[in-house]
Amino acid sequence: MISHVVLTTGLLLILIGLWGLLTHRDILRIIIGFSLMGTGTHIATVAIGYVSNGTAPIIDRTLDVSQAASRVVDPIPSALVVTAIVIGMAVTAVMLAFAIRLYDSKKTLSIDAFMDSKW
Amino acid sequence: MTELIGSILVLLGAIFHFSAGLGMLRMPDVYTRMQAGTKASTLGNTLVLLGLAIYQPGWGLKLLIIVYFVLMTNPISSHALARAAYGIRIPMAGGTGIDALRHARRNPGGRK
Amino acid sequence: MIQRLFAAAAVGSLGLVFASLAVGYSEQYSLRPLAESYVRLVPLELGAPNVITGILLTYRGFDTLGEVAVLFMVAAGVGLVLSRQPARGRASTKMRSDEASEIVRTGAEILVPLICIFAAYIIMNGHLSAGGGFQGGAVIASGVLLTLLVFPQYQPNLEFLSIAESIAGALFVLVGVAGLITAGGFLDNRIFPLGQFGAFFSAGAIPLLSALLGIKVGCELSVILERFRPQKR
Numbered sequence: 001m002i003s004h005v006v007l008t009t010g011l012l013l014i015l016i017g018l019w020g021l022l023t024h025r026d027i028l029r030i031i032i033g034f035s036l037m038g039t040g041t042h043i044a045t046v047a048i049g050y051v052s053n054g055t056a057p058i059i060d061r062t063l064d065v066s067q068a069a070s071r072v073v074d075p076i077p078s079a080l081v082v083t084a085i086v087i088g089m090a091v092t093a094v095m096l097a098f099a100i101r102l103y104d105s106k107k108t109l110s111i112d113a114f115m116d117s118k119w
Numbered sequence: 120m121t122e123l124i125g126s127i128l129v130l131l132g133a134i135f136h137f138s139a140g141l142g143m144l145r146m147p148d149v150y151t152r153m154q155a156g157t158k159a160s161t162l163g164n165t166l167v168l169l170g171l172a173i174y175q176p177g178w179g180l181k182l183l184i185i186v187y188f189v190l191m192t193n194p195i196s197s198h199a200l201a202r203a204a205y206g207i208r209i210p211m212a213g214g215t216g217i218d219a220l221r222h223a224r225r226n227p228g229g230r231k
Numbered sequence: 232m233i234q235r236l237f238a239a240a241a242v243g244s245l246g247l248v249f250a251s252l253a254v255g256y257s258e259q260y261s262l263r264p265l266a267e268s269y270v271r272l273v274p275l276e277l278g279a280p281n282v283i284t285g286i287l288l289t290y291r292g293f294d295t296l297g298e299v300a301v302l303f304m305v306a307a308g309v310g311l312v313l314s315r316q317p318a319r320g321r322a323s324t325k326m327r328s329d330e331a332s333e334i335v336r337t338g339a340e341i342l343v344p345l346i347c348i349f350a351a352y353i354i355m356n357g358h359l360s361a362g363g364g365f366q367g368g369a370v371i372a373s374g375v376l377l378t379l380l381v382f383p384q385y386q387p388n389l390e391f392l393s394i395a396e397s398i399a400g401a402l403f404v405l406v407g408v409a410g411l412i413t414a415g416g417f418l419d420n421r422i423f424p425l426g427q428f429g430a431f432f433s434a435g436a437i438p439l440l441s442a443l444l445g446i447k448v449g450c451e452l453s454v455i456l457e458r459f460r461p462q463k464r
Contacts, residue, residue: 003258011249015242022238049266052258057270057282058360065274072282074259074266079286083298086365086448090305093455097312100459195338199380202332 003050010047013040025110027099031092038088042081049074121173128170135163147212149204157197164189277421279358279434287363288440292407299400299447306396306451313458331381339381346374354445358437367441368448375453379460387457396450399443406436406443 017036024030054073059065063072099109106113142155165186172182205220262270273285287295331339354367378385414421423435432438 001258004253004256007256008253011253015246015249018245019238019242022241023235048256050258051262052260056361059274059280059282060360069262069267069270072262072270074262075269075282075286076266079283079291080294082283082287082363082365083294086369087298087301089369089452090302090455093459094305094308094312096459097309101312191338191342195335199331199335202335 003047006047006050007044010040010042010044013037013043016040025112027102027109027111030111031095031099034095035088035092038084038092042084042088045077045081045084049077121176125170125172125174128173129167130170132163132166132168132170135159135166139163147214149209150201150211153197153201153204157193161189161193164193274428277434277437278428279437280428281358281360281362283361284357284363284437284441285434288437288444292440295444296403296407299403299444302448302451303396303400306454309455309458331383336381339377343374343378346370346377350374350445350449354441355431355438357441358434359431362441364441364444365448367445368452371445371449372452372456375449376456379456387453389454389457392450392454392457396447396454399447399450403440403443403447406440410436 014037017033017038017040019033020036021030021033024033051073053071055063055071057072057075057078102114103109136159139156139159142159143152146152146155168182168186168189172179211218261267269286269290270282273279273282273290277285277289279285350367350370353362353370354364357363357367375387379387410421421435423439
């Protein structure tokens with residue numbers, strides 16, 4: 001039940017990000033749309049790895065080694081998402097750097113000013 | 120009994136969070152929205168964490184430290200945001216009477 | 232108007248695909264075979280209580296190395312796109328207007344040491360409980376960001392940061408190669424003794440790899456943030 005809710009939230013976030021990406025004219029809002037799509041993908045990926053009544057895959061006082069295999073959630077999607085979050089932030093940094101350069105060249109943040117290529 | 124008190128506090132905190140969201144939607148300009156958002160949501164956070172601390176007494180110290188961190192960071196960050204919004208001259212709402220910051224900057228260190 | 236129609240059509244069709252995904256999804260009741268073997272093998276062979284860090288730094292260590300390379304390329308790319316003339320001399324009188332107010336400065340003076348301690352704790356506890364290199368590096372970068380915002384005169388030494396991250400990256404690869412020579416394969420963590428399960432100095436080379444990863448990610452993100460500052464004209 002929980003993973004259904006989380007998966008639907010993630011997929012909804014991807015749709016909202018895509019809508020914002022396609023309809024806004026301001027460069028910063030388009031970058032926010034990209035970031036929203038990335039976050040939605042991370043949430044959906046983690047939601048797929050849920051096992052019913054499972055707990056975090058960390059072995060400490062409350063989780064014994066012997067019963068670990070039967071009571072934890074899937075650790076692989078979480079491990080992949082850890083990397084993906086950092087890379088998503090780095091890609092956002094590159095997009096923002098490009099936005100700064102575009103603003104310096106035309107003094108406006110709307111992408112309608114960049115629609116025609118100039119050669 | 121403690122479970123009942125803890126649950127009531129968490130519910131109160133949730134009501135405050137809801138009012139914070141409602142305030143951010145209905146307020147006219149940036150400064151009033153920030154005021155509604157910060158005050159109500161910080162109080163909501165504190166109430167939820169206190170209710171949780173009463174519900175599970177074993178976690179009391181850790182939750183108190185989290186409350187301390189929330190009280191440290193939330194008001195400071197909204198203060199910085201409001202100053203930045205004032206700095207780039209976002210217009211205030213129509214019914215605003217006094218601009219205390221402009222007063223204070225015009226006579227620095229003078230009469231209060 | 233037509234553009235909105237196309238956008239709505241694209242989002243609508245993707246929404247239909249997602250709806251079929253969400254409806255056909257059912258929770259799994261037991262782990263898949265690969266996940267079960269990872270959960271069983273990480274405490275046994277690697278001696279690390281945190282399964283996710285064990286996977287990230289040993290079984291999928293090559294992906295982590297590739298991600299480190301991607302971060303390096305991004306830092307170089309941002310430095311290239313945003314390169315401007317280096318500021319000559321510091322005009323200290325001009326900075327008076329964009330200094331942060333006293334409340335924010337006091338708060339930052341309290342918070343930045345706490346953030347640094349917390350980041351070190353997250354990095355070094357990567358193999359024992361939730362945490363690890365990436366998470367700690369991001370927290371360090373947030374501390375640096377706070378300092379950059381509040382104290383405009385703060386100039387982090389860019390050469391030191393670049394040298395530190397390059398050395399951390401090179402040491403990461405060298406530890407991997409040492410695993411190739413003395414233990415099972417590339418980035419195997421059994422080059423150091425496994426130690427007692429759950430102790431601080433255990434799980435072989437995983438604390439060392441976490442620390443190197445944390446240093447590298449922290450320095451990289453700080454360099455990226457430093458490039459975004461406006462140069463004084």
